[in-house]
Amino acid sequence: MLDEEEITYFISLLKQEDVPKKGFVLREGHLCKNISYINSGLLRAYAPDKEGREATIMFAVADWWITDMFCFINQQPAMLFIEAVENSSVFHLQKNDLDKLYSKVPKFEKFFRIIMQNAYIREQLRGMQNLSLSAEERYNNFVIKYPQIVKQVTQKKIASYLGITPEFLSAIRKNKTK
Amino acid sequence: MLDEEEITYFISLLKQEDVPKKGFVLREGHLCKNISYINSGLLRAYAPDKEGREATIMFAVADWWITDMFCFINQQPAMLFIEAVENSSVFHLQKNDLDKLYSKVPKFEKFFRIIMQNAYIREQLRGMQNLSLSAEERYNNFVIKYPQIVKQVTQKKIASYLGITPEFLSAIRKNKTK
DNA sequence: ATAATTTCTTAAGCTACCTTAATTTTTTAT
DNA sequence: ATAAAAAATTAAGGTAGCTTAAGAAATTAT
Structure with a gap:
């Protein structure tokens, strides 16, 4: 579907980075330059609220793309932090390079159309669940859905993804083992 | 960007439908055949939970596209109802016609890439707010954000979009006018 | 117009989930 | 290994938002 030359060009635009555990790929307030492909490891995007607590927006594992999409597309200061939960290897793609990629190799429109579509579907399903299910459900x-992530991240982070406190998640887990 | 022939072809694939107020464009359990462009009017997508209550997933006004994206892409029975809140005029595009469109006029990959991207951004922002803000906020x-929709839909529906009961929304509004 | 239906409001009691704080366990750094 | 820091647990008290129910207001159907 993509020939060798196209793939080579794509790869030439990517900038590899090793991100150590607890390292940041993006910080709130900094210009969101990149969309990042995760080669290995595990990243987490979160928004701090006014009390300084973290709302986890997404986890991303190998083969996923992650960014603060609104700020990336509009080249604005980020609302999100993106940090490595484990030592990770990522490939960054800058906005202007992505735009070049689209114009030079229009096939990548399909590639990212599907990525955006899957991201939208994920969020739509998550939104449905958040509206209709209890914290325990x-x-x-x-x-x-994410057994591997459960093993790799702390309960505190899972709680903040689910929209509950770590104390309440602890209570839920206690209930289950009874 | 798109020439006349391409636009004509695109339009030839769309099927217009007038949907009366309270009419359905999609029902839960029915195959989700279409993605629908709203020419005029106002639609609402919602998922019934096990107690029969409705979780409003999205409102869509003129110039928006709406579908149960997961079930449309996978051509599965819908999880959502999509109903007209007002008399509406919509243009339906079937999955196989969309696939044809992509292969005959690849420029539409970009067109829908941007639609998917905007939809993802919307959901990501909504998710952030749901995790970090109170019902009142x-x-x-x-x-x-949606002053027009506030005027057109009942508070009951807005409450179900916000994830609260109509009674509690009523209380929030009462507080504000004091 | 009138009746029927739906929506909105109000209020009282309730519960899922939060807060605070202290203790234990696990992880990280030296 | 040991100390320090972070995560997890537990428990008691608190609150945002829910439930139920009944009446008022608005909308829809006849």
Whole structure:
């Protein structure tokens, strides 16, 4: 579908970075320059609220793309932090390079159309669950959907993804083992 | 950007439908055949939960596209109802016609890439707000962001979009006018 | 116009989830 | 290994938002 030359060109635009655990790929207030492909490891995007607490927007594992999409597309200061939960290897793609890619190799429009579509579907499904399920049901679904992430991140971070406190997640888990 | 022939072809794939107020464009359990462009009017997508209550997933006004994206892409029975809140005029595009469109006029990949991207951004922002704001703050933001929708839909539906009961929304509004 | 239906409001009691704080356990750094 | 820091647990008290129910207001249907 993509020939060798196209792939080579694509790869030439990517900038590899090793991000150590607790390192940041993006900080709130900094210009969101990149969309980042995760080669290995695990990243987390979160927004700090006014009390300084973190709302986890997404986790991203190998083969996922992550960015603060609004700020990336509009080349604005980020609302989100993106940090490595584990040592990770990522490939960054800058906005202007992505735009060049689209114009030189229009096939990448399809490539990213599908990425955007999947991201939208994920968020639409998450939104549905957040509106209609209890915290316990959301946690159970999370464990089923992302068993690997459950093993790799702290409960505190999972709680902040589910929209509950770590104390309450602890209570939910206690209930289950009974 | 798109020439006349391409636009004509695109339009030839669209099927116009007048949907009366309270009419359905999609029903839960029915195959989700279409993605629908709203020419005029106002539609609402919602998921019924197990107690039969409705979680409003999105409102869509003129110039927006709406579907149960997961079920449309995978051509599965819908999880959502999509109903007209006002008399509406919509243009439907079937999955196989969209696929044809992509292969005959690849420029439409970009067209829908941007639609998917905007939809993702919307959901990512909404997710952030749901995690970090109180019901009152979410309502205030909704009124600022969608003043027109506030005028056109019942509070019951807005409440179900915000993830609260109509009674509690009523209480929030009462507080504000004091 | 009138009746029927739906929406909105109000209020009282309730519960899912939060807060605070202290203790234990696990992880990280030296 | 040891100390320090972070995460997880537990428990008691608190609150945002829910439930139920009944009446008022608005909308829809006849």
